[in-house]
Amino acid sequence: MSDPLVSVVVPTHYRNESLRETLESVHGQTYDPIEVFVVDDSGEGHARTAVEDFPVTYIPHEENQGSNPARNTGIRASSGEYVQLLDDDDCLLPRKIEKQVALLESDPAAGVAYGGVATKADKRVLPDPECRGDPLRCALQIIYPGTFPSSMLIDRDVLTAVVPLQYRPAADDIGWTIELARRTEFAAVDEVLTDIGNSETHKSDSIEFPLEVRKIIGEYDHLYEHYPPAVRHAALSFMYESLAIQTLNERSWSPRAPLAYLKAAYHGGPVSSSRPVLLAAAAASLFGRPGVDIASHLRAAVS
Secondary structure, eight states: OOOOOEEEEEEESSOHHHHHHHHHHHHTOSOOOEEEEEEEOSSSOTTGGGSTTSOOEEEEOSSOOOHHHHHHHHHHHOOOSEEEEOOTTOEEOTTHHHHHHHHHHHOTTEEEEEEEEEOTTSOEEOOOGGGTTOHHHHHHHTOTTTTOGGGEEEEHHHHHTTOSOOOOSSOTTHHHHHHHHHHSEEEEEEEEEEEOOOSSOOGGGSTHHHHHHHHHHHHTHHHHTTSOHHHHHHHHHHHHHHHHHHHHHHOSOOTHHHHHHHHHHHHHOTTOTTHHHHHHHHHHGGGHHHHHHHHHHHHHHHO
16 A cells, blocks of 8 residues: 655745745655645745745745635645645654654544644754643643644644634634644654744744734633633733733833733743743843843853
């Protein structure tokens, strides 16, 4: 019997340099067969020259539509039994697809396989053992790396059930990760398989990201009701911490930042290991971005 076809869908938007690295990582996979679709969402064919040297199907959008609509285009064009949604600034380690196909083939209950990631801050994040058996709980808590799209390999039947992926200006992967977790089990490979974020710009680095996360938490209120309050609190803590960080990224000082850090600490709970850090960040943010930066450097030097 031949191995199942894997479809790799790469939405891209003005990132030709990192796109080439992304496609090289796909070309270097130990697994075969693979088909690759690059969906150019620039609206002007910007990525055409970047893909010329790669065996891919190039699909240009006539106008910019957003990441999830671009993913939808690639998914509809593909035919693989498994689908890899790959951001244009992420890279797959050589055995990523091989190991995840083997895992999904050996576990009929699992419709999603994911693995650890290496982030842009040179941090290695492995799958959280507490997420085993209840992926929806972790998706609602917004626990990484399960919600990194590029870390996943998804069964087509499961993915088709959530397509079209909803358009969101930011945090566009969190909603459909929750939808996947509602429908299937997640299986994890306990090692780093994906390098995340080689470019300098990310949607999570904008103020729109925490605002979109807040909307998502509200949209899935009916699901949070089935879990202990700590699940919603974890998501809110994540959202408020991100809001504080992005507020200070946009302005050197804002009264909203210390308030957001305090709310993040509150929702983190009195026994949370991150609470002292968040309280310290709230105090440091009274001095604006410079205060937070100094506190971060001091924390790193002590740890």
